[in-house]
Amino acid sequence: MKKVNIGGVPEHFNLAWYLTLKNGEYKAEDINLRWHDYHGGTGAMCKALRSGEIDIAVILTEGIIKDIIAGNPSKIVQTFVETPLIWGIHVADHSKFKSIEDIKGTRAAISRYGSGSHLMAYINAKNHNWNLDTDLNFEVIKNLNGAIEGLSNDEADYFMWEKFTTKPLVDDGVFRRIGNCPSPWPCFVIAVRNEFIENSEDDLKTILDIINQTTSEFKSIPSIDRTIANRYEQELGDVQEWLSLTEWSQDIIDEKTINNVQDQLLSLDIIPKKVDYSELTHKL
Structure with missing residues (x-):
């Protein structure tokens, strides 16, 4: 076999x-x-x-x-x-950020460089006419559990992941979704x-x-x-x-x-x- x-x-x-x-x-x-x-x-x-x-x-x-x-x-x-893929843009429930404009220049949690969460942060930045050199910063968090820990402990500011996978975390008050970014x-x-x-x-x-x-x-x-x-x-x-x-x-x-x-x-x-x-x- x-x-x-x-x-x-x-x-x-x-x-x-x-x-x-x-x-x-x-x-x-x-x-x-x-x-x-x-x-x-x-x-x-x-x-x-x-x-x-x-x-x-x-x-x-x-x-x-x-x-x-x-x-x-x-x-x-x-x-x-x-x-x-519909990427939800998430912040910690306690975060001061309320909109996509608020997270400009802050730290994006990514699973690793070259990952979908990394590449889509660029797509989102481009969609909103951000400066790709100055308005994007990254913190590597490995996976979804790492993102929960990173955002909850203020080690990163926002996290992009598939909207429906993260929906239970939004429902439970771990994350707040402030926007969506579909892959083109x-x-x-x-x-x-x-x-x-x-x-x-x-x-x-x-x-x-x-x-x-x-x-x-x-x-x-x-x-x-x-x-x-x-x-x-x-x-x-x-x-x-x-x-x-x-x-x-x-x-x-x-x-x-x-x-x-x-x-x-x-x-x-x-x-x-x-x-x-x-x-x-x-x-x-």
């Missing part, structure tokens, strides 16, 4: 992977797919792809594009979630190490066929909203809103989208240059 390691964030976007694993669908095809949770998000997964700790990652589009350009030996093989592109893609693509393309196709079948039917799974609410400790109404806003994809990310992401990252000095579509993607 072929052992394959895959990584992703332990969030509701990835429930389809859990369901297919629970049903034994990969084992039925002689593939031992092992899921690994990455609480540190994109930066941690980029590191794991580079080291060979994982073969496949379900990862933020902008983060993996940046890292492939920086030398990560991987390619994007398809879009996983077509719709943008499809949020999650599936990236695979080049070595795995070259040596195991048939297994990769099988894995994608299985997950794509499930995501194409995901919203029609009976009581899926209740399953998500229970598993991720979210309010049913929030889950239903999230489901109404979210669309999965079974297709390769197109060249126009790749160019848009690169244009934005280049304008923010997050990447040093643009590269060809073929250097970032692999069509199966």
